[in-house]
Amino acid sequence: MSSTHFFIxxxxxxxxxSLVSERAANFIKxxxxxxxxxxxxxxxxxxxxxxxxxxRLEILAYKQPTEMAEKExxxxxxxxxxxxxxxxxxxxxxxxxxxxKQISSNENESIAIxxxxxxxxxxxxxxVGAIYMLFFLWSMSLILFSRLPEFESDNKKKNxxxxxxxxxxxxxxxxxxxxxGENMKDPFRTDLDFLSIVRHVMGYIFTGxxxxxxxxxxxxxxxxxxxxxNTQQVLSDKKTYTDYDSADKLISLAETPQYDxxxxxxxxxxxxxxxxxxxxxxxxxxxLDDTTKLYKKIIEVEFTNPEAQEKLQRLKFSGSIVxxxxxxxxxxYLRILKTDYLRALTTTETPPxxxxxxxxxxxxxxxxxxxxxxxxxxxxxxxxxxxxxxELIDFNSGKINHFTKTAIxxxxxxKVFLSDFEADGxxxxxxxxxxxxxxxxPITKDIYVAHQxxxxxxxxxxxxxxxMVLFGATSKYLEIPxxxxxxxxxxxxxxxxxxxxxxLIKIDCQNDNNVDFGDxxxxxxxxxxxxxxxxxxxxxxxxxxxxxxxMFRYSN
Numbered sequence: 001m002s003s004t005h006f007f008i009x010x011x012x013x014x015x016x017x018s019l020v021s022e023r024a025a026n027f028i029k030x031x032x033x034x035x036x037x038x039x040x041x042x043x044x045x046x047x048x049x050x051x052x053x054x055x056r057l058e059i060l061a062y063k064q065p066t067e068m069a070e071k072e073x074x075x076x077x078x079x080x081x082x083x084x085x086x087x088x089x090x091x092x093x094x095x096x097x098x099x100x101k102q103i104s105s106n107e108n109e110s111i112a113i114x115x116x117x118x119x120x121x122x123x124x125x126x127x128v129g130a131i132y133m134l135f136f137l138w139s140m141s142l143i144l145f146s147r148l149p150e151f152e153s154d155n156k157k158k159n160x161x162x163x164x165x166x167x168x169x170x171x172x173x174x175x176x177x178x179x180x181g182e183n184m185k186d187p188f189r190t191d192l193d194f195l196s197i198v199r200h201v202m203g204y205i206f207t208g209x210x211x212x213x214x215x216x217x218x219x220x221x222x223x224x225x226x227x228x229x230n231t232q233q234v235l236s237d238k239k240t241y242t243d244y245d246s247a248d249k250l251i252s253l254a255e256t257p258q259y260d261x262x263x264x265x266x267x268x269x270x271x272x273x274x275x276x277x278x279x280x281x282x283x284x285x286x287x288l289d290d291t292t293k294l295y296k297k298i299i300e301v302e303f304t305n306p307e308a309q310e311k312l313q314r315l316k317f318s319g320s321i322v323x324x325x326x327x328x329x330x331x332x333y334l335r336i337l338k339t340d341y342l343r344a345l346t347t348t349e350t351p352p353x354x355x356x357x358x359x360x361x362x363x364x365x366x367x368x369x370x371x372x373x374x375x376x377x378x379x380x381x382x383x384x385x386x387x388x389x390x391e392l393i394d395f396n397s398g399k400i401n402h403f404t405k406t407a408i409x410x411x412x413x414x415k416v417f418l419s420d421f422e423a424d425g426x427x428x429x430x431x432x433x434x435x436x437x438x439x440x441x442p443i444t445k446d447i448y449v450a451h452q453x454x455x456x457x458x459x460x461x462x463x464x465x466x467x468m469v470l471f472g473a474t475s476k477y478l479e480i481p482x483x484x485x486x487x488x489x490x491x492x493x494x495x496x497x498x499x500x501x502x503x504l505i506k507i508d509c510q511n512d513n514n515v516d517f518g519d520x521x522x523x524x525x526x527x528x529x530x531x532x533x534x535x536x537x538x539x540x541x542x543x544x545x546x547x548x549x550x551m552f553r554y555s556n
Contacts, residue, residue, distance in 0.1 A: 008225045009103045014210055015218035017094060018085075021211045025084045029077065032057050039141050043159060053160070055145050078212065079144045083137060086208030090133055095203025096210070129197040136201065139163035171198060261328045262297040264321045269330060272315060273301055274490065278308025280342040281506070281545065283489030287335075299330075300489070302339045302545055312336045339545040343494040344384050344437075345520035354454055355518065356381055359407035359418070361388035364496075367521040367541070368410070370443065370451040377448040379410070379419075380554075381521030382542055383428045383439040384495055393497045395428055402426060408441060412450045419443050428500075434488050435502030436552045437542045461536060465527040468507060470515060470541065470549075486526075491550055493543045504542055504550035515541065515549035524551050 039053040057076065089095070142160040178195050266284055273282045281302040289296045303309055312334075319330030346364045355365040356379065366385030371378055384392050386408060394400045410417040419441065427436040455471070463469045488503035507515075507524065515522075524539040539551035 004225060006103055008222065010099065011218050011222045011225060013094070013099060014207075014213075015215050015222060017088060017092060017207075018211045018213070018215040018218055020092075021081070021085045021088045022215055024088065025077075025080050028080055028084065037145070039138070039145060041142055041160070053142060053146060079141075081212040081214075082208060083141065084208075085211035086133075086137065086205055088211060089204040089207035090201075094207050095200050096206040097199060097203040099203075099207070125193055125197060128194070129200060132197055133201050133204065135163070135167055136205070139167050174198075259297045261321070261323060262299060262333045264323060265319065265328070265330050265333050266299050268321060269299075269315065269319050273299075273312070276303070276308050276311045276315075278303050278305040279312070279492070280304055280339065281489050281491045281548070281550075283506075284487055285489070285506070297333075299334045301334065301336045302342065302547060303336060304339060304341070309336065309338070337547050339547055341494065342491060342543060342545040342550075344382070344496075344543050345515070345517050345541060345549075346385060354412050354451070356385060356408060356410050356521070358386060358388045358391075359409050364388070365518055367519055367523075368451075369521075369523045370448045372448070373440075377443045377445055379408075379441045379443045379447065379451075380540070381439060381441075382437045382540065383426060384437060385521045386439045386441055389496050392495060395426075396495070396498050396500060410443070410447050410451075412447070412454055415450065417444070417447045417450070419447065430501070430503050433503055434552060435491070435504050435542075437500075437502065438540060438552070438554075460525055463525070463527075465529065465534065468524050468526040470519070470522055470524045486553075489550070491543065493550070502542065502550075502552075504552055505539060506548040506550050507539075508548065515544055517544075519544075519549075523554065 034057065036054055036056045039055075040051065041053045043050050143164060146160040174194055175198060262284055270282070273279060279301055281300075283300060284297055285300045286295050286297050301312060303312060313336070316331045316334045316336065319334075321328050321330075346366045354367075356368040357365045364385070366381055368379045368381040368385070371380065383395065386406070387395065391400065391406075406420065408419045410419065427438045429435065458471060460469055460471055486505050489506050491502050491504050493500050493502055493504075519541050520543070522541040524541060526537055526539070527534050528537050538554040540554045541549055541551050543550045
């Protein structure tokens with residue numbers, strides 16, 4: 001690693017940590033303005049014992065009118081910045097020596113700030129190290145705050161230096177003893193590594209001093225290093241060092257939400273994606289980034305033929321958007337997936353255990369659910385399950401908008417029920433940016449009772465909020481992963497005789513056996529938490545590709 005790259009990496013870490021340190025220091029300055037602080041310190045003055053050092057901070061948060069008073073305020077701010085910087089460095093486990101070692105040796109890897117609690121040290125080392133660090137912070141606070149003009153005490157100022165001298169001398173003695181006596185063991189704990197504790201604490205102290213310089217210092221220093229780097233740039237330089245050539249861009253990158261990037265790119269290229277023949281679904285989705293382990297919003301597209309794949313690849317490597325000084329490329333936010341089909345999920349094969357079909361189209365079997373509404377019994381499923389092929393084509397073309405008398409077969413564990421009805425609650429298309437393929441069918445009480453008895457075998461309410469439960473004609477109590485968001489995806493669904501554009505919500509279905517044909521009209525149960533209340537919501541399955549199943553939100 002070149003020295004320029006080293007200093008850029010180091011400055012980035014310092015700038016990010018100093019931003020955190022500044023926010024914490026600003027809060028402390030505002031909170032303690034005009035308040036008294038008490039620092040434990042036992043001493044005997046004129047025959048009386050005192051147990052603390054007390055200082056009232058009159059000058060701290062606000063700029064002072066005189067130069068002398070402003071200098072005094074700057075000293076107090078420096079004290080807080082240094083102490084807070086050391087604390088932040090300790091909590092972040094950002095030891096100067098370890099950072100230098102990582103940056104120097106990990107040229108091809110990112111530098112991780114893991115936090116002190118995630119260190120590999122054993123618990124005893126952490127406890128002793130925490131006591132050792134707190135003693136240093138306490139002794140430094142005594143010296144720094146005893147110098148303030150507001151502090152009045154008959155105790156000699158040099159007495160407040162004693163704890164720091166004891167800390168320093170003790171450290172030197174123990175280090176010398178550890179170095180000389182290589183075989184010396186701690187009488188209580190053999191795994192205590194005091195040399196490592198001293199090295200880490202010293203590293204935290206130096207890092208804290210660097211953080212106290214402020215984010216503006218590191219921001220300006222980054223600009224200098226980036227300008228120097230640009231003169232040394234060669235073709236073999238890493239992508240990280242070519243994308244961000246100024247500290248302003250780096251700051252704006254950190255301030256740009258990942259969701260805004262994907263949404264901006266999708267807004268620009270949505271029409272181009274939609275117009276590609278062979279694209280069957282496209283939309284925004286949230287995924288877990290394998291590198292950062294953070295959630296990231298991307299554009300996900302499914303296609304069915306090589307021509308569509310070629311056009312998508314060409315678009316993927318040519319698209320970009322500029323946000324807050326930075327250029328973001330479509331190739332980093334577009335995922336394309338191959339599928340052989342995206343079609344409605346009725347089956348013409350082996351009849352499931354519990355299904356419904358149109359009496360004139362018995363080969364078109366799907367799932368259903370039953371409910372009571374206004375003291376009447378209903379079955380609910382997809383319109384394409386209840387309708388025969390001709391009726392569905394007429395519905396899509398607009399020739400008809402309701403059923404006349406239609407005969408429906410319900411098969412529940414081998415028992416067949418026949419129901420004649422005029423359909424209710426028909427929805428076949430998009431409304432308010434969400435699509436539906438839904439129909440309510442009035443049924444008799446005996447169908448409702450038989451179906452509910454069949455459902456009682458399964459506990460459809462007991463599942464994790466991170467999962468979804470599907471219950472259908474073919475798939476029984478199938479738990480599937482839940483996407484972190486439920487945002488509609490534009491779908492081109494193949495029905496018998498036509499293709500329908502619907503905005504549906506996709507669910508994970510990487511395995512062909514997850515959601516099967518015959519599950520059209522199945523209910524999907526998922527949990528939504530609002531405040532302290534968790535409620536169970538429902539969706540209805542419509543279609544499936546080789547990668548996903550697609551549903552709409554069900555509203556009774």
